[in-house]
Amino acid sequence: MGELRKDPILGRWVIISTERSKRPDSFVKEKEKTEDNKDKCPFCEGREKMTPPEIYSLRAPNTKPDEPDWRVRVVPNKFPALNTETELEKRGYGVHDMMSSFGAHEVIIETPDHDRDIKDQTIDEISDVIRVLQYRVEELQKDERFRYILIFKNKGKEAGASIRHPHYQIIGLPITPKRVREELHGAENYYKLKERCIYCDLIKQEKSWGERIIHETDAFISFCPYASRFPFEVWILPKDHSIDFYSRKVKDKIKPLAGMLKVILSKLSNVLDDPEYNYIIHTAPNRFARRDYWKTIEQDFHWHIELFPRLTRVAGFEWGSGFYINPTSPEEAAKFLKEQKC
């Protein structure tokens, strides 16, 4: 039988289920491929007019916005969940609270080439995208109405992506969301108790145990976390303590970060035959607003990436309990990924 493991930051339990144990090939058979309308893709070079006007781009000298010959392109989401043109308004509704749908929703098109996934991009190309992500977060943070800027990537239909062309999304929110607050509070509580960053401690532990580490470089480490919710869940952390994805420390390490992303996504692609996945950058909230409230987190939060292939379905048990059932132990997943050439 398996065992139950608790995430030390969120207090979330995971059932590592050896009764239902699954190897990579059993996932490969199950997945369905995303429908791909490459002929009509609005993110491809030459179809710039199909998106709303671009906000920013890296493009060849002497070319104009919304014309071809770009490397990275930022556009508003055509069907935004939130909108900066709305006034920020908050009010009660009986026992409920509501807010107007103020917020930002941007799409970062990583490459003009429809089929050029991170694993196929060069280190320079991936570095360009990271720089653009950092730039957009810094620009959005200048608006003090934003409390949190979330950066994420959905790849494939199972992961919620409607377009296959490689892209990230950025959502700027007028509040720090529940899931982020839980993580900040978990890390803060640990710091209060130990006066150490829990993520720094996690890195030390994983290094001493070794069995869940996938790849390590001078600046970054990647492993399958002890309490992985999902098969082949991977975390990437900077080894040097740093709170923000866009801090000075990270700007000096863009190429090593790009290299780590390329290695991890190549390994995942090889082991799981190009899986669909979600990948989320966990970074500190905007500190322009509420500067005092978040002043301690320079020590107690540590930015990182959480990535999980979408191989299993979340069902009634998970929704009802907040438990997860993971049919592949993180030790086994890490072994497959570590041994995989890339």
Added chain:
Amino acid sequence: MGELRKDPILGRWVIISTERSKRPDSFVKEKEKTEDNKDKCPFCEGREKMTPPEIYSLRAPNTKPDEPDWRVRVVPNKFPALNTETELEKRGYGVHDMMSSFGAHEVIIETPDHDRDIKDQTIDEISDVIRVLQYRVEELQKDERFRYILIFKNKGKEAGASIRHPHYQIIGLPITPKRVREELHGAENYYKLKERCIYCDLIKQEKSWGERIIHETDAFISFCPYASRFPFEVWILPKDHSIDFYSRKVKDKIKPLAGMLKVILSKLSNVLDDPEYNYIIHTAPNRFARRDYWKTIEQDFHWHIELFPRLTRVAGFEWGSGFYINPTSPEEAAKFLKEQKC
């Protein structure tokens, strides 16, 4: 544009997105049907030997366990996430905690007939199943190692069900899970502030507004909650305050509950063309253990059912933030369901 709404119990925000607004027929086109191996279904009458030996059943007089001629059958899950034969053991692992995989995992087969969904069952048949669910929870609660018994139903592949034959699952857990604790604490905090049950207040509010109510009887009310996470999310609550799904008060109202379930599932099936769904019974934790700790919840918790068709995919934004984007307003969903004949 839409608006942001906050769940008053969990503090979870939902984006009601009119930009992405969807009517029922747009969901119907998108869904894929579950593969159905009816010829090999281990839950069908006549294949009793394909399941582990039955724990309990309602069956014809003078028939033996694991033989045909039954109405409802309870069997252990063949691939259990947890197991009662394991010793309950808890220990630390660095900054993590772990437990052995002690627990119960049972399957309640609702009917011998593969295609007889709740909407097709008679009130007497549904009532039989409810009585069996209550009986199993009460039996499991006699073991003081269980802190929480979760009852849920997954219908269809999208909802995580591997077998189409109508069934519920019960999982007995050695801890009260995170999601349940959050709900209990949310309700407790409201009670401390107001000395009223938040669910009783919700019922009063929904009745006074009217626009989200789907169906109401003497004993039960159903509505699409104001901060619905998902399109066509439905909550069913007993109108009379009661903490447990298996309390005396509920045992006197089994037929009205069966009737409400049949109405709601018929309406959903007609509006959304037999959707896949998850359905979870939210009830109080086992109070045999830790009697003192939970003594206040007789007043401040209120058992209920949360049901949601699986029409949208949860993506990076939801995973990263705990926000949900719902493309159908609960007012619109309730209108469709209310007007639908059944």
